[in-house]
Amino acid sequence: MIIKPEISGVIARSAHPLGCENAILQQIEYVKNSDQIRQGPKRVLIVGASSGFGLAARIALTFGGAQADTIGVSFEHGPSEKGVGSAGFYNDLYFKKHAELAGRHAINIQADAFSAQTKQDVIEAIETYFEGEVDLVIYSVASGVRPNYQTGERWRSAIKPIGESVSGASISLEKDQWIESVLEPASDDEIEGTLKVMGGDDWEAWIDALINAESIAKGCKTVAFSYIGPELTHPIYLDGTLGRAKVDLHQTSHSLNLKLANFNGGAYASVCKALVTKASVFIPGLTPYLMALYRVMKEQGTHEGCIEQMQRLFSTKLYGVTKVPVDGERLIRVDDLELDPDTQLKVSQLIATMNADNFSTVGDYEGLKREFMQLNGFDFDNIDYNADIELDQLIKSLS
Numbered sequence: 142m143i144i145k146p147e148i149s150g151v152i153a154r155s156a157h158p159l160g161c162e163n164a165i166l167q168q169i170e171y172v173k174n175s176d177q178i179r180q181g182p183k184r185v186l187i188v189g190a191s192s193g194f195g196l197a198a199r200i201a202l203t204f205g206g207a208q209a210d211t212i213g214v215s216f217e218h219g220p221s222e223k224g225v226g227s228a229g230f231y232n233d234l235y236f237k238k239h240a241e242l243a244g245r246h247a248i249n250i251q252a253d254a255f256s257a258q259t260k261q262d263v264i265e266a267i268e269t270y271f272e273g274e275v276d277l278v279i280y281s282v283a284s285g286v287r288p289n290y291q292t293g294e295r296w297r298s299a300i301k302p303i304g305e306s307v308s309g310a311s312i313s314l315e316k317d318q319w320i321e322s323v324l325e326p327a328s329d330d331e332i333e334g335t336l337k338v339m340g341g342d343d344w345e346a347w348i349d350a351l352i353n354a355e356s357i358a359k360g361c362k363t364v365a366f367s368y369i370g371p372e373l374t375h376p377i378y379l380d381g382t383l384g385r386a387k388v389d390l391h392q393t394s395h396s397l398n399l400k401l402a403n404f405n406g407g408a409y410a411s412v413c414k415a416l417v418t419k420a421s422v423f424i425p426g427l428t429p430y431l432m433a434l435y436r437v438m439k440e441q442g443t444h445e446g447c448i449e450q451m452q453r454l455f456s457t458k459l460y461g462v463t464k465v466p467v468d469g470e471r472l473i474r475v476d477d478l479e480l481d482p483d484t485q486l487k488v489s490q491l492i493a494t495m496n497a498d499n500f501s502t503v504g505d506y507e508g509l510k511r512e513f514m515q516l517n518g519f520d521f522d523n524i525d526y527n528a529d530i531e532l533d534q535l536i537k538s539l540s
C-alpha cells in the first residue's frame with residue numbers, strides 16, 4: 142500500500158514506518174556524535190518510551206555512551222481496519238531492531254501504564270532480562286485519560302486555565318489555519334482529573350511497586366519531565382490544570398527522593414524545553430509561542446529537539462557528575478536556553494505581531510509543521526513515499 146499523511150486538526154491519523162525508522166536513525170547518529178554519557182545506567186525502565194522525550198531518552202541511554210539495556214512501556218496501536226497504526230507502534234519496533242543490532246536488550250511492553258497488571262508484567266521482565274533490578278526509571282507518560290481500575294470509570298485531563306477564562310490561538314495543522322479561541326476555566330472535577338492523569342500519582346505507584354518487588358538497584362534514580370515556561374504561557378500552562386499537575390509531580394519527586402535515599406539513589410523532576418510532540422500540539426494557545434520560540438532559538442543557534450535535550454540531561458546533569466545540579470526547588474533545569482532573557486524578549490516581541498494572516502511568516506510555522514510531520518514519519522527528503530509498503534510483511538520481519 143502507499144501510505145499518505147492524514148491529519149485531523151492536530152492529530153495524525155497515519156504514520157509512515159520507513160520515516161519512523163529514519164527519525165530513529167537520525168537520533169542515533171546525533172547521540173553517537175555528542176558528548177557521551179559517562180558512568181551511566183545499564184538497566185533502564187522507560188514508561189512512555191515510544192515517542193517524544195521518552196523515546197529520545199531511550200535512544201540517548203542506549204547509543205549515547207551508557208550502552209543501556211531498556212524495557213519500554215507504551216500505549217500504541219498497530220494496523221487495523223481503522224488505519225496503519227500509530228507512529229509509536231513503529232518506533233518501538235525499529236528501536237528494538239537497531240538496539241539489538243548493537244547488541245543491546247530492548248523489550249517493548251505495549252500496555253496501559255496505569256494498570257497494576259502492567260506493573261507486574263514489567264517486574265517479571267526485569268526479573269528475566271535485568272537480573273531482577275533497574276538502575277534508572279524514566280516516567281514520560283503524556284495521556285488524556287486514566288482508567289480508575291477500582292470503579293471502572295475514567296479520569297480525564299482537561300487542558301484549561303484555573304479561575305479565569307483565557308483567550309489564545311491554536312493552529313489547525315490539518316488546514317494550516319489560525320483559530321482564535323476562548324478557554325473557560327476548569328471545573329473542580331477537571332482540575333482533579335488532570336491531576337490524576339498527569340500528576341505524580343502513577344509515577345509514585347510505579348516506584349512503590351518496584352520497591353515492593355525488590356527491583357530497585359543500589360544507586361537507582363528516577364526522573365519525570367515537567368514544564369514551567371515563561372510568564373507569557375503561565376495563564377494556560379503553569380497557572381492552569383496542567384501546571385497544577387506538574388506542581389504535584391514536583392512534590393512527588395521529593396517524596397520519591399526520600400524513598401530512594403534508602404538505596405543511595407534519588408528522584409528528580411527535570412524541567413524541559415517546549416517542543417513539538419504528539420502531546421504538546423494539543424495544548425490550546427501554546428502553538429503561537431512554539432512558532433516564535435523556534436524562530437528565535439534557531440536564529441540564535443540554541444534550538445534543541447527532544448534528543449538534544451535528553452542527551453544533555455543524561456550527560457551533564459544526571460550522570461558523570463558528583464552531585465546532580467538542581468535549582469532552589471530541587472528541579473533539574475534543561476529549559477535554561479529557552480528561558481534566556483534575550484530569547485524571551487525576542488519571542489514576546491514576535492508574538493505581539495503575530496496574527497491569523499502572518500503567523501506562517503512571522504513564526505517558524507514551516508519548521509513546526511515539518512517536525513510534526515516527521516514525528517509521524519513524513520516529510521523526510523530521503524524516503525520514497527510512493528513506494529509500495531507491505532505492512533504485514535514489514536511487521537513480521539521486525540517482530
Ligand code: NAI
Binds near residue numbers: 193254
Ligand atoms: P508524547 O505524546 O510524545 O509521548 C507520550 C508517551 O506516553 C508515548 O510513549 C505514549 O505511548 C505513552 N503513553 C500515553 N498513555 C499511556 C498509557 N496509558 N500507558 C502507557 N504509555 C502511555 O509526549 P511528550 O511530549 O514526550 O511528553 C512526555 C512528558 O514530557 C510529559 O510529562 C510532558 O508533560 C512532558 N513535557 C513535554 C514538553 C513538550 O513540550 N512536549 C515540555 C516539557 C515536559
